[in-house]
Amino acid sequence: MAKKILVVGPSWVGDMVMAQSLFLTLRHTAPDCLIDVLAPAWSFPLLDRMPEVSNAIAMPLTHGEFGLSARIQLGRQLRSEQYDQAIVLPNSWKSALAPFFAGIPMRTGFLGECRCGLLNDARQLDKSLLTMTVQRFVALALPKDARLPPAYPMPALIVEQAKQQAVIQKFGLTRSVAAPATGRLTAYTPALALCPGAEYGTAKRWPAGYYADVARQKLNQGWQVWLFGSDKDQAVAGQINQMAGGLCTDFTGRTTLAEAVDLLSLADTVVTNDSGLMHVAAALNKTIIALYGSSSPGFTPPLSTKAHILSLNLICSPCFKRECPLYPPEHEAHTHCLTGIRPERVLELIAP
Secondary structure (H helix, E strand, O other): OOOEEEEEOOOOHHHHHHHHHHHHHHHHHOOOOEEEEEEOHHHHHHHOOOOOOOEEEEOOOOOOOOOHHHHHHHHHHHHHHOOOEEEEOOOOOHHHHHHHHOOOOEEEEEOOOOOOOOOOEEEOOOOOOOOOHHHHHHHOOOOOOOOOOOOOOOOOOOOOHHHHHHHHHHOOOOOEEEOOOOOOEEEEOOEEEEEOOOOOOHHHOOOHHHHHHHHHHHHHOOOEEEEOOOHHHHHHHHHHHHHOOOOOEEOOOOOOHHHHHHHHOOOOEEEEEOOHHHHHHHHOOOEEEEEOOOOOOOOOOOOOOOEEEEOOOOOOOOOOOOOOOOOOOOOOOOOHHHHOOOHHHHHHOOOO
């Protein structure tokens, strides 16, 4: 009988993408295993594009919500699934409750928040050895005595052509231009995707003016420029588009996560802050220029061989702060780790 595994998934877009490396590792070691993922409902469009996942189960609680009774009830509801193992990716105490009350015989996760009683395959996390988030995820798929740090497969989201065609039609996109003489579609128009948002804070956001400089240059070269992000990113996307002459296609706040993934799969190059969409673009095998400021490319890099990482490695970074903590005499955070990455450097990495 195939081994049944329940993975308690993370609550961030980027982490959920990186969790696919865990799913791939599980399938490599046990090709017939069935992997169910307990995760926020918003993450289902990502899980739907991971062939390794058998079922997605909605976590009924929001990120940070304790909900003890709801977690106990959820665990009891999952008992009928008769899982052989649970792998708990979040390090919180509450995230291990459902597998415990589901009676899953093997419950794997890293020690944290005094949850030894909830996990019976508890691992000690050596952060100096497992320096990357993806390594920590994959290590939980392996035996305790496995050699670390582990090798990890690259995430690879699968987008069906029918879904691509659906977003092309919905948003009225064109991938080619018509020759003036015949009217036939003869020339492919490349698309540059810009992802100027970062949920964590401004210390991870490359300046809007720099994004606009890149957009103007590529528009002048005949490229399409698409802006991506949530409704929280509409203001900065509006600034970029205004500075670029209003010629960008602004998708911020207009798409579901599923549509954003399918649209990104159509882009040729992606310029992005360290964000969830960066990891999505990497898993779609896009050419990426990833901009790092307060965060570390050594901890959560884009998992792709086609990624170009730009980081100045200043003495003050990575600080992992939401807002730049350093202030010059004029009392404005300087964010030199990002402002020092000039648009010209990014443009050099984009194909003509």
